[in-house]
Amino acid sequence: MPFSRRRTLERVEAAPTARRDSAWSALGPGERTSLIAMAAIVLVAIIGPTLMPYSPIIPSGSQLLPPLSSGHVLGTDVLGMDMATRLVAGMQRSLLAAVLVTAVSAAIGTFIGVVAGFRGGWLDSALMRFTDLFLAFPAMIIAMAIAAAIGQSLGSAMIGIIVVWWPLYARLVRGEVRRVVALPHVQAARVSGVRGWRLLWRHVVPAVMPTVVVTASLDIGAVVMTLAALSFIGLGTPAPAPELGRMASDGMKYFLNAWWVAVLPSVTIGLVAFVFNYAGDALRVVLRRTGV
Template identity: 55%
Template sequence: MTTADLAVTLPAPRPGRAARRWARVTAVRQRALGVDLLAIGLLVVIVLVALAAPVLAPHSPILRSGEAFLPPWSPGHLLGTDALGYDILSRLLYGMRSSLVAAAVVIASGVLVGGLVGLLAGALPGWVDSLLMRTTDLFLALPGLVIAMAVAAALGASFTSALIGVAVVWWPLYARLVRGEVRAWAVRPHLEAARLAGTPWGLRVTRHLLPGVRSTVVVAASLDVGGLVVALSGLSFIGLSSPAPAPELGAMAAQGMAYLLQAWWVPIFPGLAVLLVALVANLAGDGVRDLMRGR
């Protein structure tokens, strides 16, 4: 038997334990990456569908379009109608759009106000830091949901009042987060070198500190979408958002509770819409966090 024949007949060496373990880790990471990308893609689809509600909705969300309590899969009414003959699918599309727009507005205001407070507190240690953080602690010590309800009730039931009520209690979270990140970046060697080189304070903030906290803020904002959808739906559920017949997911579920046994689809579909948006948003937020951390 020649050397060539021996090489052909001998079995290939099995990979070592470390190689097999690394292969399993790689497979798990690939599956996790696929789940993350799928969640982000689903959220993008939901956002696009919600924004296209005026085009996709088969009927007006505030005008009677059929008989009351038509069941799902009825001709012309895929998800049925409610007690007033409103098309539930059309109202769901508009309701998801208002919830996502409201979440985006609250996140933007929280990042703007809380980010500015946290940036100033972290970059200006001393009495400025103490004053801003004690004010932030005061807001954090208050029950957020109760304060949001009180503000919305004091301003009157409307979409704007609900936004203001939630925004008032949401910015301190970003202030604390940004302040911690700024303080962590401020002690790094390149920041100290820039300070010793005479770089102006404003330039150090815009060139070094802001890019350092950007990824953390993006991750926090993406994780907040689901919680904000639930919080805003809760305010509309108890009647502190837009008055009827505005298409609000929480208000639709609350108004349909009286017909739960008679027409289950009236309150169930809005609740499922809130669940779907919040769940996909949370999974997408986790995906954004993992991608930005380079998992």
């Protein structure tokens, strides 16, 4: 192999690694920590419940044992169920629900935003007026009304949040599509004869997706807190299923005598939301640095 060609191949093969290294080095200590913490939370949520020695819905000890009790590092609740097991199971349930809600909301909003921004005209106006109809009312009130109308369950809370969450993506993506369509390389592709769906899927959608991904990563923490809020007021998963918002709500009755029953789920909710929000900012830096 000629020397010049070998050097070219070496540079091409080394480019992805160098790009990843530069992206990681661009992050500050806090951003790196947030990404590691997010990975740890996801790992615990996936495999944690299978490693716990107790069931999250079956009593395993005396009632209201304090943290650091023998066999129960985080104590037990009013029914004698292990708090650590229920927190891990509740975190798994909340994260899975938040990811599903965010994914569905992003998919619906992205589709509507892409169609509106790309087609323009009367279709753009009609879709945006339809989107504004959902944005005109307080989101939490609509989510509560929908969840209450369907019935108390995690699914009804998820549906209520999806209904009020997708318009945010529709508005965001529509604006991004209008910006991308006006870029020189997209205009050049259109002049060269690229039209319709081919122009959309090859030049417009790939440029919009990084914004959607970053927004979705930032939204997961907010959705976790919204789900917890609906469960806290009794519109989420019914007891005794392990759900963080419901656990915090039930623990408020015993706050003066057993503070950990309410405080530990609340701290878990706040920690998950904070880590995912911070990690979303770090992901935005990584995507910008890698040129995605």
